[in-house]
Amino acid sequence: MEKITISLIKADVGGYPGHSSVHPRLMEVADDSLQKAKKDGLLIDFKILAAGDDLQLLMSHRKGTDNEKIHKLAWKTFEKATKMAKELKLYGAGQDLLKDAFSGNVRGMGPGVAEMEFKEREGEPLIAFMMDKTEPGAFNLPIFRIFADPFNTAGLIIDPSLHNGFKFEIFDVIKHRKVLMESPEEMYDMLALIGAKSRYVIKSVYPKKNPKVPEEETVAAISTEKLYQIAGKYVGKDDPVALVRAQSGLPALGEVLEPFSFPYLVSGWMRGSHNGPMMPVSFKDARCTRFDGPPRVIAAGFQIAEGRLVGPVDLFDDPAFDQAREKAGEIADYMRRHGPFEPHRLPMQEMEYTTLPSILENLEDRFADV
Ligand code: F6R
Numbered sequence: 001m002e003k004i005t006i007s008l009i010k011a012d013v014g015g016y017p018g019h020s021s022v023h024p025r026l027m028e029v030a031d032d033s034l035q036k037a038k039k040d041g042l043l044i045d046f047k048i049l050a051a052g053d054d055l056q057l058l059m060s061h062r063k064g065t066d067n068e069k070i071h072k073l074a075w076k077t078f079e080k081a082t083k084m085a086k087e088l089k090l091y092g093a094g095q096d097l098l099k100d101a102f103s104g105n106v107r108g109m110g111p112g113v114a115e116m117e118f119k120e121r122e123g124e125p126l127i128a129f130m131m132d133k134t135e136p137g138a139f140n141l142p143i144f145r146i147f148a149d150p151f152n153t154a155g156l157i158i159d160p161s162l163h164n165g166f167k168f169e170i171f172d173v174i175k176h177r178k179v180l181m182e183s184p185e186e187m188y189d190m191l192a193l194i195g196a197k198s199r200y201v202i203k204s205v206y207p208k209k210n211p212k213v214p215e216e217e218t219v220a221a222i223s224t225e226k227l228y229q230i231a232g233k234y235v236g237k238d239d240p241v242a243l244v245r246a247q248s249g250l251p252a253l254g255e256v257l258e259p260f261s262f263p264y265l266v267s268g269w270m271r272g273s274h275n276g277p278m279m280p281v282s283f284k285d286a287r288c289t290r291f292d293g294p295p296r297v298i299a300a301g302f303q304i305a306e307g308r309l310v311g312p313v314d315l316f317d318d319p320a321f322d323q324a325r326e327k328a329g330e331i332a333d334y335m336r337r338h339g340p341f342e343p344h345r346l347p348m349q350e351m352e353y354t355t356l357p358s359i360l361e362n363l364e365d366r367f368a369d370v
């Protein structure tokens, strides 16, 4: 059977109000645009979703990853949504469309991209994760736990298909280079890198000697676009997305969701300048309010049927995650009480990419030698 490609492409093209959520009209405009592409046969299926102020286009097709037609469709769709955002005077209309003209691929133009191509299995569960008010490295901890931590994923010990572990492709987003590492053999070296989540970002995960899934097939893909590097100045955080396949020789759905029961700290939140807890929420609660957050993640679950996206199931809309949300609320309180002090506010090195340096510059001539 022909391979299927899943593309999740997202952009903030205007918030409502402020940077909190996506206006329903933008979702309608995006729906019309992709509906047309589906009729024309470019897409097999699609879903329009929203996380915080980010408009999310989840598409299935047979064109492969980095396909010009698919990327152009996403770009044009964001342009149409931007037009509507301007009409409604939504906040920061067109914010993530950093380049004027499309040039073959949306990577490096502002939108975030997670894509994977694979042969659809007998049963093919897919989870699309979408985060707001944080950066791509926010996926390091959960992706590591899903595919490498036996205290999270029982299958790594119990299931012979998972027992050989996984390969992780890690991007150095500062030096623009990448490295492929194997778990469990290189787990400690891998953690030495990905623990520094603002620099080393897991880009994709591959199976290893897995009898059920071919080695070259991606089983998890994470967006790694860094907006400030494209724009050359602070233009908001990157609000990453990820696609994860599950079951039958891969981590079970519940093993994929389990890391989010712990509201771990990520950077982002207010003005992209603060550490705060990652709160798993339902679609309807994917609105960033308190101090423009706290950072949130939604999970949309699907079964794929000949490319059709059967779903979504709103996976964090479940009392099993109430405790994580409550804990996230407590952590938010605790962190907030630090006000402008580190480690609530990000360390100086990361503040370089915000508007703080312009404030500090004004103080330069006040300093005397000691
Ligand atoms: C964080 C974010 C918001 C804004 C903040 C100020 O990623 O988008 O917290 O940084 O609301 O926004 P402006 O400068 O647009 O008023």
Ligand code: MG
Binding pocket: 012, 014, 015, 018, 019, 053, 092, 095, 236
């Ligand atoms: Mg915004």
Ligand code: MG
Binding pocket: 012, 052, 053, 054, 132, 133, 239
């Ligand atoms: Mg956002």
